[in-house]
Amino acid sequence: MKTVIPVDDSDVLKATRRFLRSLMEAGVVEALYVPLETEGGAVLPALVTDPAMLERANPLAPVMPINGARAVSALTGKHTPGTLGAVLRPCEIRALVELVKLQQANLEGLTLIGIDCAGTFEVRDFTARRKAGNLDWAGYLSGLKGGMATVDGLPLRAACQMCVTPVAENCAIHLELLGSDLASGIPLTVADELAARLGLSETPRGEGAAALLVVRDSGPGIAEADRARALEPFTQLDPSRGTKGNVGLGLAIVQAIAKAHGGRLELATGASGGLEARIFLHSV
Numbered sequence: 001m002k003t004v005i006p007v008d009d010s011d012v013l014k015a016t017r018r019f020l021r022s023l024m025e026a027g028v029v030e031a032l033y034v035p036l037e038t039e040g041g042a043v044l045p046a047l048v049t050d051p052a053m054l055e056r057a058n059p060l061a062p063v064m065p066i067n068g069a070r071a072v073s074a075l076t077g078k079h080t081p082g083t084l085g086a087v088l089r090p091c092e093i094r095a096l097v098e099l100v101k102l103q104q105a106n107l108e109g110l111t112l113i114g115i116d117c118a119g120t121f122e123v124r125d126f127t128a129r130r131k132a133g134n135l136d137w138a139g140y141l142s143g144l145k146g147g148m149a150t151v152d153g154l155p156l157r158a159a160c161q162m163c164v165t166p167v168a169e170n171c172a173i174h175l176e177l178l179g180s181d182l183a184s185g186i187p188l189t190v191a192d193e194l195a196a197r198l199g200l201s202e203t204p205r206g207e208g209a210a211a212l213l214v215v216r217d218s219g220p221g222i223a224e225a226d227r228a229r230a231l232e233p234f235t236q237l238d239p240s241r242g243t244k245g246n247v248g249l250g251l252a253i254v255q256a257i258a259k260a261h262g263g264r265l266e267l268a269t270g271a272s273g274g275l276e277a278r279i280f281l282h283s284v
Contacts, residue, residue, distance in 0.1 A: 001195040003203040004185035005175075012141055012182045016175070017057050019186075020087070020113075023173075024051045026198050029085035029111055033072060035059050041131035042123070045071060059087045060177070062140065062149050063127075064120045064157075069095035073105040084110050089117040090168045091159075097170060111194070114168025116177040116212070118149035119160035129154065146266065147178045147212050147278045161270070167212050178212045179280045213279040216270040227267040231255050254279065 007015040023029050036046045036056045043061040045068060048054060068088045073096070075084060088096065093114055099105040129135045129151065136152065143150040147166065155161075168174050172194060176187035190200060222230050222237065229235055233252040254277070255265040263281040270276035 001190055001192050001200065001202050003188050003190065003195070003200050005188050007183060007185050010138075010183035012186065013058060013060055013137075015186060016060060017054050019175075019188075020057055020059075021051045021054045022198055023085055023111075023113075024048075024054070028083070028194060028197055030082040031084050033068065033075065033084065033086040035061060035063075035087070037061075040127075042127045043130075047075065059115055060141070061126070062118075062120045062151070063123050064089065064092075065123050067095055068092040069099055069105070072096055072110070073099045076106040076108075076110060082109065085113055086110060087113045087115060088168075088171075089115060089120075090165055091117070091163065093168060093170055094165075111173065112171040113173040113175070114171030115175045116144075116167050117160075117163075118144055118147055118166055118178060119156040119163065120149070121151060121154045122157060125154050126151070141182055144177050145179060145181055146268065147214055147280070148268065161216075164214055164216070166214060213281075215277045215279075216274055218274045221269050221273060221275045222267055224269075230267065231265065251277075 005015050005019050020032060020034065024032060030049065032048045032054070033045060034048060034054070034057045035043045036048070036053065037043055037058045038056075042065075043058050043063050044065055046053075048057070068086065069092045072084075072086050072088070075086075093112060096105055096112075100107055126135075140149070140151055149156060149160075166178060167176075172191045174189040176189065180187050185203075188200075190198070195201075226237055230237055231251050235252075251265070251267075258265045258279050258281070263279060266278045266280070268276045268278065
């Protein structure tokens with residue numbers, strides 16, 4: 001089922017915490033593996049059994065102290081204790097799937113809650129910025145609408161700069177954080193059985209993105225003033241490409257296909273420079 005988590009007063013984090021708490025209160029999970037804010041300013045993963053502790057949950061924070069797949073592997077082993085929920089990023093879910101194949105983790109009794117991820121920052125850098133009180137949280141969340149994790153002055157971790165799969169897959173619950181105005185609601189895809197237990201009903205998505213594809217290169221990029229022209233048919237900004245076989249249709253074709261499927265193509269500058277092309281495909 002596709003629905004939307006309501007957000008009051010543009011407080012996306014509060015709405016996320018409320019939703020996670022509903023999972024425990026409805027008996028969907030007895031324990032939840034999720035990052036918690038600490039008094040020292042850090043955000044660290046923890047196993048929560050008391051719903052009240054979720055007031056400190058922050059799965060939206062763009063840090064990943066450890067790969068959660070290993071933690072879930074240790075928690076499940078051969079048998080999952082009770083009903084366990086785990087909030088994981090796309091790369092963590094992929095790693096967990098591989099551990100299951102190696103029989104080093106067990107999905108029985110496990111509810112995977114996937115969150116889209118535009119990239120994470122080094123823990124020490126993000127924590128220092130948060131402790132100093134100069135973290136632009138609203139700006140960070142706003143950047144997710146364009147599929148970009150942005151905290152002024154902080155570079156993404158090297159592994160995140162190379163990631164091309166920021167959208168969570170293979171999960172029972174999917175918080176779709178990329179390509180949407182989160183302040184007006186968090187797009188959510190949830191298994192029908194869980195939706196019934198949570199009392200959720202299907203909600204029209206509006207402009208929420210169902211998927212985001214990001215392609216980056218390491219070239220000189222395209223100046224913002226030239227991006228609209230770069231999407232026009234038969235346009236070549238680089239004269240050196242005006243050779244046999246290059247006619248300037250590539251980006252125009254991509255844009256046409258995206259529009260045909262109700263989506264859009266955006267050009268931007270990648271976190272490490274170069275061109276970043278983002279294709280947003282919307283729900284129908």
